[in-house]
Amino acid sequence: MRTRRAASTLLVASAVALASLAAPRPAAAQTPFVPYFGKNLVHYANFDWHIYKTDHFDIYYYPEIEPHLERVAGYAESAYQQISADLKHDLAGKVPLIIFKTHVDFQQQNVIPGAAQEGVAAFAESTQNRMLLPLDEPPDLLYRTIAHELVHIFEYDIIPQSLIRRTAPLWVYEGLSDFLAGHWAPLDLATVRDAAVADIIPKMSDMEDYGGFSNPRLVYNLGHAAFEFMESRWGREGIRQFLFALRKSVIGGGENAYEEAFKLKADEFDQQFEKYLKDRFKPFRDKERPADYGRDVAPNPEKGPFMSALTAEPSPSGELMAVVTGNRSDREYDIVLLSAKDGQVVRNLTRGFDQGMGFEYLSIPGVRWNTVPWLSWSPRGDRLAYVVRMGKNKGIILQNVVNRKVERRLELKDINEPESPAISPDGRTVTFSGLRNARSDLFAYDLESNAITNLTDDEFFDYGPVYSPDGTFLVYLARVSGNEKLFRFDLQTRKKTQLTFGTHDDSAARFLNDHTIVFSSTATDPAVSIDPEEARNGNIYNIWTLDLRTGELNQYTDALGANVSPVPLVDAKNNRVAFITYYKGEYGLYQLELVKPVKTAATADFGAPGPIIDFQAPLSHTLIAENKEKKGTWNKLFLEGRPPISVGVTNNGDIFGGTAVSFSDVLGDKRFSVTAASIAQYRTFGASYLNLSRRLQWALQGYSQTVFFYGQYSGLFYDPAYAPYVDRDLAVATRSIHGGSAFAIYPLDAYRRVELTGGLMKYSEKYNDEALEDAAGGYQEAIYGRRLFNRGTIAPLGIAFVQETTVFREFGPLSGNTMRLAYEYAPKIGNTLSRQTFDVDLRYYKRLAGSALLAFRGRGFKSMGDYPDFLFFGGQGEMRGYDYLEFLGQNSVFANAELRFPLIEAMLTPLGVMGGVRGVAFFNVGGGWFNNTGYRFATSKDETFTPLIGVDPQDDGTLVPIYGDPVTVSGFRLRDARASYGFGLETFALGFPIHFDWAWRTTFNKQWEDMVFASQGGSRAFRKAKFSVWIGYDF
Secondary structure (H helix, E strand, O other), X not given: OEEOXXXXXXXXXXXXXHHOOEOOOOOOOOOOOOOOOOOEOOOOOOOOOEEEEOOOXXXXXXXXXXXXXXXXXXXXXXXXXXXXXXXOOOOOOOEEEEEEOOHHXXXXXOOOOOOOOOOEEEEEEOOOOEEEEEOOOOHHXXXXXHXXXXXXXXXXXXXXXXXXXXXXXXXXXXXXXXXXXOOOOHHHHHHHHHHHHOOOOOOOOOOOOOOOOOOOHHHHHHHHHHHHHHHHHHHHHHHHHHHHHHHHXXXXXXXXXXXXXXXOOHHHHHHHHHXXXXXXXXXXXXXXXXXXXXXXXXXXXXXXXXXEEEEEEEOOOOOEEEEEEEEOXXXXXXXXXXXXXXXXXXXXXXXXXXXXXXXOEEOOOOOOHHHOOOOEEOOOOOEEEEEEEEOOEEEEEEEEOOOOOEEEEEEOOOOEEEEEEEEOOOOOEEEEEEEEOOEEEEEEEEOOOOOEEEOOOOOOOEEEEXXXXXXXXXXXXEXXXXXXXXXXXXXXXXXXXXXXXXXXXXXXXXXXXXXXEEEEEOOOOOOOOOOHHHHHHOOOOEEEEEEOOOOEEEEOOOEOOEEEEEEEEOOOOOOEEEEEEEEOOEEEEEXXXXXXXXXXXXXHHHOOOOOOOOOOOOOOOOOOHHHEXXXXXXXXXXXOOOOOEEEEEOOOOOEEEEEEEEEEOOOOOEEEEEEEEEEOOEEEEEEEEEEOOOOOEEEEEEEEEEEEEEOOOEOOOEOHHHOXXXXXXXXXXXXXXXXXXXXXXXXXXXXXXEEEEEEEEEEEEEEOOHHHHHHHHHHHHHHHOOOOOOEEEEOOEEEEEEEEOOEEEOOEEEEEEEEEEEEEEEOOOOOOEOEEEEEEEEEEEEEEEOOEEEEEEEEEEEEEOOOOOOXXXXXXXXEOOOOOOOEEEOEEEEEEEEEEEEEEOOEEEOOEEEOOEEEEEEEEEEXXXXXXXXXXXXXXXXXXXXXXXXXXXXXXOOEEEEEOXXXXXXXXXXXXXXXXXXXXXXXXXXXXXXXXXXXXXEOOOHHHHHHHOHHHOHHHHHOOOEEEEEEOOOO
16 A cells, blocks of 8 residues: 555544445344444446556556556556566466546545545555556656555565465565655655664564554655665565565465575564664764754643644744644644744644534645645634545635634535645635646635636646745746756746756745745755765755745755755744754654855756656557457456454353355445354345445345344233243244345435335244244234234335444544434235334434543334334343343333443553453433333332232142232332443453443332332342443444
């Protein structure tokens, strides 16, 4: 996977959240392992897919991409030839390369739903070796992205993921991909140089995943450097030997990969790699550290949830700075206002989760990261502009910084990936960069007319606009011959003038005064020759100024890591700037007075305007019309990896779980699935076809399902005289359903959808015990004229509205709300069963602090008609303290209130690191009933009750009930409903959430409990603490 620099762990969704992306699903087991409804993956576009075949690729594209198809094919074949030669390896089959015009389109992919998040530039999947990427970067960067993902395909071919017993380190996969792509971005190189000089190089042989570093790019970059080390010691053949040794090691049967490939123990490899890095970057040890500039005024992560500063923008008054920072607690980016004097946090403008602000997330620049602006103040200093994701597209927010209200939402329907909004000095226009036709230009948004004008409209990729103080021209970045250069754009004449030259990279600029700009650049003194190796390992962003009148350039820092995003601070001399630093793996915010430059040069010293060298891949490609074809409905079907397995345990000790085998087409749009689920000895089998290619997703399914419930309801299902004989185990009944259904989902947005269902199925409900079934059937026919247990054919039609705004963490919900409002109608058609059913499920999660929250749930169920349905519930997270499925009724209602809080964040056990311990304090109340049974939920009225105190066994084996004296009960009580309260603990072991609950049951009236439960020990026995263990997620 190639990241777009952002890829922050703050934005990595939890497995729970990814698992809950909604799609039509086949019949589910009666107890879901993950009991959430899920958000929506909305398909805003209907892609008309075609295939273009080359020697090594099947390229999937749609007509809007056709103008770019030839160069993409050339890039892909060039990358294949290079990587194949480097690794001396050829792939057995063609690679499916699925390309999208924009990142917004890319996010609608179905290959791995939810994988194309913000910050992910592209990815390769390992089951069928597919590559997916958008065409939203300049040609040279797009080529490197293709090469990066193609290396993954070669890796998956050399190390088949279906055969491995343990995974290879992430740094191997990502490091080799970056290494063979053959390029060091300055900010990436800075992270490795920093790690070497700051002495924070990890042991590569032990490093797993992201190594615990806050910067997720570091694992890519250290891996890149590790393969450069291997090449320097053992050549390209050594790298190849390491890969095949690693293959043997992770599949099984091989010795340590380092010993087999290099004749080194793992710790010896680590030591030699560390020495290699320290020697390589030794010439930079005397460079400036951030402490040389003063005090870090970024938010202190030890004093709050905010993690450093990624970009900063001072207010026009100079009193405040708007800073984008990572919120460790929310795992999102936030915009906070800092005091420009001491860095104290004044206000969090995006407090709470982003969806509460009316957008999905803050959008950040891609590979340009913090070398371009993210924010812009209005001239009066009362509003701030920034980019967010709003539904299908990204747009620009104008937020009032005083009251935090969002005053304007600028929708940019035909412009993708907007970046760097800049409000004009008169406050009437917002200029920004954005993609149109897979090319980045500068656009101006008129705030009065809402008109959008393409300003630059050229072949370059343009970014990072900033207005001159008088508003007559812009200074911006354009990618020229593989480097970022500064240009001037006159707003009246539309003339473009190149301001900086050379083969280095410059960042976006800011105005110190009307004729001087400050920016970052990787330039070095052109008058001083530099060792080629030092030049290769340098490429360091430093603070520079440029006098637009004279062309004089001044360098003011000589950093070890990187100094980027310089912005002027308001003071009397207009020579003080704030900027972002990178040191010891963290970003900081420092200030510097520009007094004495380190170096001085002229723009002419770096060159002058010359021919533009467009990027050309090593191999060119000419489209062959015969190699194009429209994708058929069933081009190919793939087995979708290893079947997933979920396992849980009810609080009664019943094991439940399930798995599925899925086949899909190459795009993941059309899927065939076979599912199997069980609880105790009862099974569910289903087969389904799902079509996910459009916004309206639909499915057909056939299934055979058997679930169980407890029909221990004397006087309703069977003669009360049998009550002493029928215990819970004897009262087990089953519901078997065989049939098929069709259903569809139409997402209104990412959080809300409408579901439609229809089907035809055969119902059969009965007691497992044949004698009880016969006796109950006769009793029901005598009393009601029919059996209450449903048997027959039913043709239900249903509609439901679902809303899921929940923010998930690895333990489950943290904040937000969920609702499902469902109605089902089964008409009378011949002899079919008829009924109407209403089902309402409401959930609300109120975050308190950190990962502590209050969770509320209320569910109401009502079924009417000749053959009403009934709901069975209880135990687990529904009614803690009661037996699993203890409650039953055609009318059911229950409510839960829980306080959930962390006790231990993580712990080391003999089984390894476990996911900490969470506590819960809970209260539940609810009940289920049937019509015409005299059910009363609660009452305060006096009532005379005759208790059953036991039974008298007779010689013939019968049991005669023994009743006590009638007693008048008074006071409030849950008459037929039940409640419980208690506390519990939750932890994760081997990926499963395990709950330990201590519950106390109650009706809030001991006298009533003494009567109702007289034969079972009365109130004392009923209220006795009940301990249970169960596996599954909370509601």
